[in-house]
Amino acid sequence: MTFVQLLNSFFDRSVSAFLTQIRPFGAIAAIVVCVGLILGAAPVQASKLSGGDRLIARQPSTEVRVSLGNGSDALKFFPDQFQFVAGKRYKLVLNNPSPQKHYFTAKDFADSIWTQKVEAGKVEVKGAIHELELKPGAEAEWIFVPMKPGTYSLRCTIPGHAEAGMVGTITITSDSQQA
Ligand SMILES: [Cu+2]
Numbered sequence: 001m002t003f004v005q006l007l008n009s010f011f012d013r014s015v016s017a018f019l020t021q022i023r024p025f026g027a028i029a030a031i032v033v034c035v036g037l038i039l040g041a042a043p044v045q046a047s048k049l050s051g052g053d054r055l056i057a058r059q060p061s062t063e064v065r066v067s068l069g070n071g072s073d074a075l076k077f078f079p080d081q082f083q084f085v086a087g088k089r090y091k092l093v094l095n096n097p098s099p100q101k102h103y104f105t106a107k108d109f110a111d112s113i114w115t116q117k118v119e120a121g122k123v124e125v126k127g128a129i130h131e132l133e134l135k136p137g138a139e140a141e142w143i144f145v146p147m148k149p150g151t152y153s154l155r156c157t158i159p160g161h162a163e164a165g166m167v168g169t170i171t172i173t174s175d176s177q178q179a
Helices: 003-021 023-039 107-111
Strands: 062-068 081-085 090-095 102-105 113-120 123-125 131-134 139-146 150-155 167-173
Touching (some): 062 081, 062 102, 090 131, 102 150, 107 113, 131 139
Antiparallel strands (some): 113 123, 113 139, 150 167
């Protein structure tokens, strides 16, 4: 059984356990789950929903934005520090407003999350993602759930860019470290 299959079975079990607990409201809960799936980005904290983290793969996502470079061609990520909480669902919206292409490369971070999908244009990519290349003007959305707490490095792998400062830090904290 692969890691993702394991996760999926965990999610499925948790959701059915959740639905069983609130059986009288089962139909309503199912609708809420579907709306969550479709909208994905409602600004509701999952921890405030009944069932909380058990709805991990279906909970509303928290949107975080990052720009790779800027209009005056600075070799930087904006922002360059990120903090995510394990078990929450995020939508990282990446864009490249600069005149040249850049990479968002964070291999150890990518190994520490469960990627639900990456969407770019009309294409949706599922499975493990380690690096995203964004051409000038490109935008992509990376939807994931952080799994393993730690501090991970981010860099652009175009020669010279990381050396010029196109680096960053991504931190995953565990749920219990949150106040
Ligand atoms: Cu770059």
